[in-house]
Amino acid sequence: MSVHEPSDLRTRHEVAVLVMPGALPLDVGIPLQVFIDRPGVPYALSICAEHPGAVAAASGLSYQVERGLEALGSADTIVVPGYSPPDRQVSAPVREALVAAHERGARLVSICYGAFALADAGLLSGRRATTHWDAAAQLARTHPDVDVDPNVLFVDEGSVLTSAGVAAGLDLCLYIVRKDLGPRTANEIARRLVASPRRAGGQAQYQPTGWMPVAGGEELEEVRTWALAHLDDDLTTQQMADRARMSRRTFERRFVEETGRPPHRWILGARVDLARRLLEDSDLPIDQIASRAGLGTGANLRLHFRRALGTSPAEYRKTFSATLTQ
Template sequence: MQRPHSVVVLVLDGALPLDVGIPAEVFHPETGFPYEVSVCGVEPGTVPAHGGFGYAVSRGLEALAGADTIIVPGYAPAGRQVPAEVQEALRSAAARGVRIASICYGAFALADAGLLDGLRATTHWDAVKQLAERHPQITVEPNVLFVDEGLILTSAGAAAGIDLCLHIVRSDLGVSAANEIARSLVTAPYRSGGQAQYLPKNSSVPHGDTLAGTREWVLLRLDQHLTIDGLAAHARMSPRTFLRRFADETGNTPLQWILRARVDAARELLEGTRLSIDQIADQVGLGTGSNLRLHFRRIVDVTPSEYRATFAGGSGHAGVGSGQFPALSSQL
């Protein structure tokens, strides 16, 4: 029997409870997908958490030796130096090829261990300046939800950890699996890593997701010809205002966002149907099979046929040998 993919959450002193809970929920075996999730600390015992909480952990850093994926939740205060043995354990795991991800201020632990040197990374918006000043060798992305650098991933604060964990599931098991878990969590199934963390303070737009309704409207009409004028009219804005607000909320132009939504829809059809490439291209609004292949390869980094061979069947359990998932480089 194939063993499940082991996700170990490293709980450090001052851990933020929401950050710890996110991977525990997303990767919980009760989702029906082949993950197992556990927590550890620097050593067994009670780890004091932010807000007066505490976590009883039965294992110390030795638990990381059996991990396929390690997630480091945020901890307060931001930027506090983590113990040397934590840094060494993270470096050792990275050298073995373990996937390591951080949520919120957890990026500082990865940075202190040298795992982010020469890479792009992010953290909560209120700490990006601190991270950049302390680690100038890192390209800090100040206004994105998460950054995927292959085996090293970082996310912004709080709910952005959900986006990162769903992105991991999507890369491991496909779109259908990520969507199913998102539905159980009553959360948006997909927000791209490039989506903005928050609206600029000098924006006249009220803080919030003002165009969510229009994006939902678009997702129901991907097979149709969509224009900026049509989207702006639905949002009851001028095209100029619509373009500005859309970029503020998503980090993309409407046409970029629609293209990626169409590729994401194609992924789900490749997983769960036997439709031809040309039929799928028509259903998601990409017109021809050659057009689908062009954009799919550019965004997902594999061909539609290769993707279908990995994830076909709709179960999302393909490729789970020895705890490792197929290496698909998703840029969605």
């Protein structure tokens, strides 16, 4: 279905937000702002929990929730906001309620760590899904039957949709409105929230600068440190192997064991990462950044930047530059 061909959502559409213990306040607030009852919009919003009453949330807050899991029995869309800690298994009644809702055709949506609840209920098995980048590896490890994509803002698998970290829940909720009611309504809601109707790129661009090249064991740490200081040189795997006093074959095997990626991919990741820092902290032209990062030309930088982060260097600089503009 094209986003320009909204579904026929003319009648009342119940949206239930399931608040879990340790709920993250922004994750809860996003669907409450997007699916709020307003003229011309058929959403009927309710908040529920496993047990009605006070639900302790994160940041010292709590929610006074009037409805229990029975709300999931009639909801057309169920949103599970993130909660902390994410690896806490959900209770059997919550799992059963989520499975029953899915089996009768309800649409299930998770924000941030809420994907762990859907995975616990078996609803992400064999599906592509995402969560906050800092828990993506954990989700993949604890639920190997889930195809975890750590770089996107959200994933639409039809009846089950998952979003990346925190604010990406807004991207997903606006996307759902666009599917249900068309772009005009989604744009109107985005304007009310002073938000972009659509963000370019994925969540990879929001991962902390420096995360890609730092992982690894100790044996080859000196070689990696040396390589990071020579990214503008014509680095080769053989040069790194010679510095480690190993055969190329042994070096490549050890390098993968320590970092999880072969040397040439690690170098490329480090170069893109250096380019990110230069885009954030300097006013250097794109071609000079490409040269300093060892990526050669501006065109080559744009190619690898788009592949790694899903956005252009220019857009990245506009978003993350240390120079504040109004």
